[in-house]
Amino acid sequence: MTQSQQAQLSPETVLAEMKKNGVTHVVWLPDSETNWLYLLMQAEPSLRLIPVSREGQAFSTAAGLSVGGKTPIILIQNTGLMESGDSLRGWGLGMNTPVVLMVGYRGWTRHGVTQDTAATYTERFLNAFGITYYLVENNADAPRISVAFEEAKRTKRPVAVLVGDEYHGFNR
Amino acid sequence: MFQTADMLKIFQQYRGDAIVVPGRGGRHWVNISAKPERDVPLGDPAMGGHASFALGLALAQPDERIVLFDSEGDVLMNLGALPTIAEQEPKNFYHLLLDNECYATTGGQPVPNAKNIAYDIIARGAGYPHTFAFDNLEDFSNNIEVILNLPGPVFVAMKVVPEIENDPIGRRRRWQTRSREQAIKDLQEELGITA
Numbered sequence: 001m002t003q004s005q006q007a008q009l010s011p012e013t014v015l016a017e018m019k020k021n022g023v024t025h026v027v028w029l030p031d032s033e034t035n036w037l038y039l040l041m042q043a044e045p046s047l048r049l050i051p052v053s054r055e056g057q058a059f060s061t062a063a064g065l066s067v068g069g070k071t072p073i074i075l076i077q078n079t080g081l082m083e084s085g086d087s088l089r090g091w092g093l094g095m096n097t098p099v100v101l102m103v104g105y106r107g108w109t110r111h112g113v114t115q116d117t118a119a120t121y122t123e124r125f126l127n128a129f130g131i132t133y134y135l136v137e138n139n140a141d142a143p144r145i146s147v148a149f150e151e152a153k154r155t156k157r158p159v160a161v162l163v164g165d166e167y168h169g170f171n172r
Numbered sequence: 173m174f175q176t177a178d179m180l181k182i183f184q185q186y187r188g189d190a191i192v193v194p195g196r197g198g199r200h201w202v203n204i205s206a207k208p209e210r211d212v213p214l215g216d217p218a219m220g221g222h223a224s225f226a227l228g229l230a231l232a233q234p235d236e237r238i239v240l241f242d243s244e245g246d247v248l249m250n251l252g253a254l255p256t257i258a259e260q261e262p263k264n265f266y267h268l269l270l271d272n273e274c275y276a277t278t279g280g281q282p283v284p285n286a287k288n289i290a291y292d293i294i295a296r297g298a299g300y301p302h303t304f305a306f307d308n309l310e311d312f313s314n315n316i317e318v319i320l321n322l323p324g325p326v327f328v329a330m331k332v333v334p335e336i337e338n339d340p341i342g343r344r345r346r347w348q349t350r351s352r353e354q355a356i357k358d359l360q361e362e363l364g365i366t367a
Contacts, residue, residue, distance in 0.1 A: 025231065048231070050260060052224070053252030060221030061256075064228020067212070067356055069365035072228070090218025091225065096353070 009163065011037045013142045014102075015044060021100075021149040024070040025050055027058040031077030031104040055080030056087035059158075062099045063091040077104040078122040078162075088129055088158065096156040100148045105135075105162040126160055133160035173331045174309040176270055180204050182309070183239075183268075186317045190237040191229065191359065195222045196270050197241035199347040209362045213348060213355050220249030223257065223267060230262035230324070233363065237264045237320070244271040244291060245283050251294070257325050258299025265324040267295070272334035280336035295327035307331040 014037055018026070026041055027050045041047050052058050055076045062072040076084075081103050091097065107116025114120065126133050132151060134144040145161050152159040177200040184204050191210050194201035198213045205211050214225070226240035247254075247269060257265065273286035283289075292305040302322050306312040312330065319326055337344060350358070360366075 025228075027228075050227075050231070050256065052256050054250065056218075056220070057224045057250060057253050057256065060218070060224035061228040063217070063221075064225040064230075065232045066228075067225075067359070068229045068232020069360070069363070070228075070232040086218045087221055090216075091221050094217045094352075095214075095356075 009136060009138050009142065011040045013139045014145070015040050017142055017145040017149075018073060019044075019046060021146060022071045023047065023073045025062075025065050025072040026075055027052060027061045027065075027072050028075035029053070029055055029058065029077070029080055031080070031106070037075070054083070056084040059084060059087035059091040059097070059099075063095040063097045066097050066099060067095075072099055074099055074101045074158075076101065077118075078106050078125075079118045081160075082118075082121060082125050085125075085129070088131075092158040093129065097158060098152040098156045099158050100145070100152050101131075101158055101160045102145075103133075103160050103162050105164050108162070108164050110137075110164070122162065131158055131160050133162050135162045135164055137164035173272075173307060173333050174312070176200055176332045176335070177204070178309055179312060179330060179332065180241075182313045183316060186320055187239070188237070188320070190239045190266070190320070191233070193222060193226045193229070193238065193240040195241040195246070196243040201241070202347055202349055208350075209358050211355065212359055213350070214352055215348065217352075220246050220253075222246055223250065223253040226267070227253070227257050227260060227262060227265065230265040231260060234262070234264055236363070237266065238262070239266045239320075240268060242267060242269050244269060244273070244289070245275050247291065248283055251298075254295055254298035254300070258295075258301075260325075262325055263323045266320060266326050266328070267300075267324075268328045269330060270332045271329055272332050274334050274336070276334045276336045279338050280334055291329040292327060295329075300325050300327045303327040303329075305329040 025048045058074045065072040107114045107119030148159040148161050176197050180200050193212045222242050230238040274280045274282050292303040296303040
């Protein structure tokens with residue numbers, strides 16, 4: 001394995017984390033940071049994909065799944081997360097929904113300088129709502145996804161995983 | 173147009189064991205329902221989300237019939253939920269819409285284009301295989317049993333009389349008899365779900 005491959009967050013690793021944590025449904029809206037998971041998820045028989053057309057839908061859908069005894073994950077981009085504020089408040093926090101949000105961190109850079117306001121406001125947004133988050137950039141960080149699932153289940157709250165973009169270079 | 177409470181009394185006769193998300197009909201349903209342990213009165217967690225919530229519940233519990241009483245204000249706020257519901261094809265989902273043509277809980281201001289929207293046609297266009305529209309109670313009464321035996325997702329638009337509230341939220345009478353948390357806990361116990 002080359003050094004660049006080691007630095008990637010592979011879709012297989014993310015899928016393995018989902019399966020390890022008993023995810024049953026993926027509520028998602030495609031984005032440039034997480035689209036690489038799509039084909040793998042489609043082929044995985046233990047997952048049901050629920051595409052939404054606005055990210056706020058994802059929180060109420062996940063709340064229904066959770067009340068019904070299933071384990072959803074929400075897969076969206078940071079832009080959509082910010083659009084979803086009231087749904088996160090009402091259907092996520094207000095319903096005590098134990099759900100992991102896997103959020104494509106558009107505009108993120110490790111050196112902290114970005115021209116993309118989507119990145120500028122992402123962590124501020126999560127902090128405003130009191131949502132714990134974990135940054136995942138590559139396979140070595142993947143166990144943090146399980147940490148997020150454990151925390152969501154224990155606290156009955158949404159917990160975010162920010163997917164830093166280390167693999168295709170959009171954000172460098 | 174007809175009264176929501178009158179419609180709910182008729183629906184109750186055909187409810188069977190369905191799980192009911194009473195949505196905007198909650199204030200009446202709480203006094204009509206004979207099976208509160210199978211009701212999910214959530215109040216209003218965030219406007220526009222009831223349809224997606226009910227979809228999630230229907231997918232999680234495919235052997236249970238899920239009946240939602242949604243509102244036109246909620247549906248307009250989240251029209252994109254309709255194609256998602258249609259695509260997921262929950263056979264156990266019955267999406268009933270209370271259309272009072274206004275935002276009743278904020279004083280009765282009309283929703284956009286209030287008198288000229290055909291929600292059943294929107295739902296049909298989004299992909300719901302069965303859609304209906306009723307503006308009188310007799311037609312609803314004559315059809316509801318058949319509707320509840322169709323495979324979902326089914327959409328039923330109903331014209332109901334607005335019940336307008338103008339009091340500030342803090343001064344309104346609370347109709348809920350259980351907290352949201354208790355209602356969910358009761359349902360999960362009924363369904364044997366360990367949270």
